[in-house]
Amino acid sequence: MPRIAVLDRNKCQPRKCATECKSFCPGVRMGDETVTLDEEDKPIISEELCTGCGICVHKCPFGAIHIINLPEELEEQCVHRYGQNGFALYGLPIPREGKVTGLIGRNGIGKTTALRILAGVIRPNLGTSESATSEELKDFFKGSELQAYFSGFSDANVSYKPQSITYLPSKVEGDVGELLDKTDERGKIREISQDLELEEVMDRRVSDLSGGELQRLGIAAASVKDADLYYFDEPASHLDVYQRLNAARSIRSLAEEGKAVIVVEHDLAALDYMCDYVNVIYGTPNAYGVISEPRGVRKGINVYLDGYLREENVRFRSESIRFKTRAPTEFQKGKTPSFEFPNLTKRFEEFELRVEKGEIYPGELVGVVGPNATGKTTFVRMLSGELTPDEGEIDRKLEMVHKPQYPEIDFPGSVRGYLYDCLSGFDKSFKTEVLKPLGLEGLLDNQIQSLSGGELQRTVIAASLGKPADLYLLDEPSAYLDVEQRLRMARAIERTIERKNAAAFVVDHDVLSVDYLSDRLFVFGGVPGGEGRAKGPLDMREGMNMFLREVGVTFRRDPKTGRPRVNKPGSRLDQEQKESERYYYTG
Known part of the structure; x- marks a missing residue:
């Protein structure tokens, strides 16, 4: 049975341990060089000498080591590996002309690596220390559809929209129209700009765009290139539901023109909407990932939610994910509202928000939905006291906690230190209801400054839920999280609210997350960037009908x-x- 040893170098902290991985290794004690130390005193584990006993895994105080036994059929299928004891990727998705293929899996499991290989950003090394030659790639993929792809790899005409779009303002000067004019190779700039609603920002400088506008610009810039293969990494990030579906239609139209498209996406509704096929990726985050065979989009997503690949006989999750089909909850019966607010108005130079009066009850989760730039974040900031309404007065006798839309932590230490600083320690219920579901137990010793966007998001959510409060205001908690993390986040919020008999307003664009956790909905509409109007809370059927009718x-x-x-x-x-x-x- 093939075995890989993986070291998470971000977690490994040799200055804070006694190199237990080496000291307790039976092979080392017998005189073998199963574990040696590099120039940074971090372990190098010999996969040939390792017996798979797992002692180093359990002895490592930071959970930095993975020893993984793989199925025999994967032994010769490693497409790429990030150095000795680094992350390993097995298999690749297959681009298909006239089809959109989706990649679905947890964060840190190889989706972006797969796209970067297919886009030519990374040259695969087939698990060795050197990049593979064209002949080696053709031989490796011999007999598969990818053989032809890599045979003409140097001639492939590829357009790639990367995961992060925040780099654009620092790398691109000028306005949006100039950038799209430079990249337009298909004469489609007008059509795609209309599809993605970019006409109003064509004269704006790229550096002045919001996150959602940058995302749509990135999708447009990739779409107007004349390519045969189009790759989009998380195109729905920062977009509202309406914009996500517009982006999905625009991406889908490329396949209808005969192009091959591959998309990495965590929004299951958007993925379902645009794709023909889905490849499920399973494995251990930051250790290894395996790309399964393609399936039809409905079956592929359902297989992922089941956590079991029948054809491969692989179970990658102990329980399946199911969504609630509950009847609307009538919180108002026999209960007194825990918080009420009157009609509210907030005016800015070019924007006005009007909110109808509303209330929330103990134990209730109210989802807040609506297009971008219609005032959802402004509403939450008014409730929290960060903004003062121009009309209407909010009684803030309740204890409130606000998780902002864009989480930032200015703390020179570890996740554990930050949470202790915020919460003055944590009790057993916090560990079981928040830390464990959010997957933070293995990150407690990681430095705040080394966290990814998803890890930072989960840390801020945990800090918010750990604080005592009567009302929680959570702005876009699903951003940067994968599907499983979103549902675990929803459970953590749900259990915290129930145990504390508190209440929460949760702003989010992911329909599945909103559907999963909401008891009622607060619905925003209006003219994005000009006028916002809000009504609610409404029961789920009425609220979703109102919202989706507008969309x-x-x-x-x-x-x-x-x-x-x-x-x-x-x-x-x-x-x-x-x-x-x-x-x-x-x-």
Whole structure:
């Protein structure tokens, strides 16, 4: 059985340990060089000499070592490895002309690496220390559809939208129109700009764009290039539901022109909406990832939620994920609101927000939905006291905790130190209801400054939920999280609110997360950037119908998993539900 030893170098802290990995290794005690130390005193583990006893894994105080026994069939399938004892990727998705293929899996499991290899950003090394030659790649993929791809690899015409779009302002000067004019090779700039609603920002400088505008610009810049293969890494990030579906339609249109498209995405509704096939990626985050065979989009997503690949006979999650199909909860019956607010108005130079009066009850989770730039974050900041309404007065006798939209931590220490500093320690319930579901137990000794976007998000959520409060205000907690992390985050919020008999407003754009955790909805509409209006809280059926009517899409539930699925525009179900005013089908 093939075995790999992986060291997470970010977690390894040799100055704070006694190199237990080497001291307790049976091979080392017998005189073998199973574990040696490099110039930084970090371990180098010989996979040939390692017996797989796992002692180093359990003795490492920082959980930095993984010893993994792999199935025999993967022994000769390593496509790329990041150095000795580094992350290993097995398999690649196959680009198909006229089709959109989605990649779905946890963070840190190789999705972006796979795209970067196919896009030519990374030259695969087939698990060795040197990049593979063209002949080695052709021989490695002999007999598969990828053989032809790598045979003409140097001639491949590829367009690639990377995961992060925050680099654009620092690398691109000028305005949006100039950038798109320079990259437009297909004469599609007007059409794609309309699809992605970029006309209003064409004269704005790239450095002045918001996160959502930068994302749409990145999608447009990749789409207007004349390529045969298009790769999009997390195109839905920073976009609202309406913009996500517009982006999905735009990406889908590339396949309808005969192009091959591969998309990495965590928003299951958007992925379902745009893809023909899905490759599930399983493994251990930051250790290894395996790309499974492609499946039809509905089956592929359901298999991922099940956590079991029947054809490969692989179970990668102990329990399946199912969505609630509950009836609307009537919190107002027999209860006194824990918090009420009057009609509110907030004016800025070019924007005005009007919010109808509302209330929230003990134990209730209210989802806040609506297009970008219609005032959701402004509303939350008014409730928290960061902004003062121009009309209406908020009684803030309750203890409130606010998690901002863009989490930032200015703390020179570890995650453990930060949480202790925020919370003055943590009790057993915090560990079981927050730390464990959010997957932070293995990150406690990591330095704050080394955290990824998703790790930082989970840390800030944990710090917020750990504080005592009557009302929690959580702005976009699903950002940067993968599918599993989003649902675990929703459970952590749900259990915390229930145990504390508190309440929460949760702003989010991920329909599945909102559907999973919300008891009622607060719905925003209006003219983005000009006028915002808000109404609620409404029961789930009424709230979702109001929201999706404005967006212009309908949802149904998958009969097996209960997850919301977007109906294809103009389909029979889409037409029937619009005619009967059932945009959000809860049956």
